[in-house]
Amino acid sequence: MISRLAWIATLVTGLFMVAQYFIKTDATNAVYTTLLDYYQIIFAVSMIVGGIGLLKQHSLKVQRSSQQRRYSLITIAAILFMVIAAVIFGTGAASPYQWAFNNLQAPMQATTFSLLAFFVASAAYRGFRVKSAPAFVLALAAVIVLVGKSGFGEMVSQQLPAIAGWVLNNPSTAAKRGILIGVGIGSVATALRVILGIERSYR
């Protein structure tokens, strides 16, 4: 019974969301805005549930006195600090919350992001090992684009930047568009299967 109700709610909401995209009236806009508001409410509540779950999980790790307890202690301290600092001092430009964001969180995020440079190098090394004819084409295209798009490209050949541009604008774009056409049709079909209850991850 609950499963049927869930499916009816999915069906009605799904069909409405498709219809409101094409038919704009005051009534459909109002219902659409209300549904988005409800999603925000669900998101906010689940964020609280997620935050509490995170604290609970790390508290258990601290109690179990595992080797990683120090990481859990840091996580708990960081979560509590940010919440308490935001509640007491607000989130203004000169607040401790903003200071922690600018001086702790942002540099840590930048550090993680910078790992990409090393991971790109190691992945490229594996990916460009020529073991077959398609791998040779991949490696050749990569070398042309890498060298052609760098300042070094013109030094090698005046034609190389133009060839690199052709590789990006023609074969690469054609392949991307082929994938995107499939993705677009697949998205509609998946959404329809969910709306009609043909495929559902709930019971």
Add this chain to the structure above:
Amino acid sequence: MFDPASLVLLIWVLLTCGVVAYFSYRRRVSRLRLRAIPGIAAIEEAVGRATEQGKPIVFTTGWGGDIQRPTTLAALNLLRFVAGKAASYGCRILFPTHDPVIAEAAKEIIQTAYNEAGHPDQFREDDVTFVSPSQFGYASGVDGIVSRQKPGAIFLFGTFEGEALILAETGNINGALQIAGTDSTIQLSFFIVACDYTLIGEELYTASAYLTDDRRVQSSMYAQDLIRAVVVALLLLLPILAMFGVNLYKEIM
């Protein structure tokens, strides 16, 4: 009211929906031969390998999508199969995510899988983790889980952005068998070089049809292929017509 500029889009949506719904409900396709996709065939092997090694599996849907995104829905449909296999083999499944709504949906799916497999006691609620809504906080959290738990298999299905290669390379360094699938064309190249198997674009949407015996789901995949064939035919036909002065591209596409 109705914007006439949206008419072509509306016709395409109705056509796609109509064909998919028709084939799904009529189950017209009685003898469907599915093209082998190695990444999908490897899903069961990956869960079995992790079970034999006594290691958990990690399943994550990426930072780029929320629950409304079709890619996330397709990934959650796949989670149902992966969790079902993991539950029947007695393999632990870890699900870190950046979105608390996805976490709740995943919790429900994994718990149902363990219940259906007859092992409700093996479901651990804290294996489904809301890590962080921040992109690189999420990437660090998942990397931490992978580095500490050393999973036997990692499933990266969903919408990924800059964190894709960070996750895939960490999994690779830790020796996990990795299967990825995404609609993000930029991240696909990273997955192809860093993962053992990659589902490209729409293969992610059709994966569940391969893993189910439900004729309706399989028939809908046939309908998807049919629509795609029509689009490809139009893409070939319209430039030829344009050469003869009949320019219908804007009207149809």
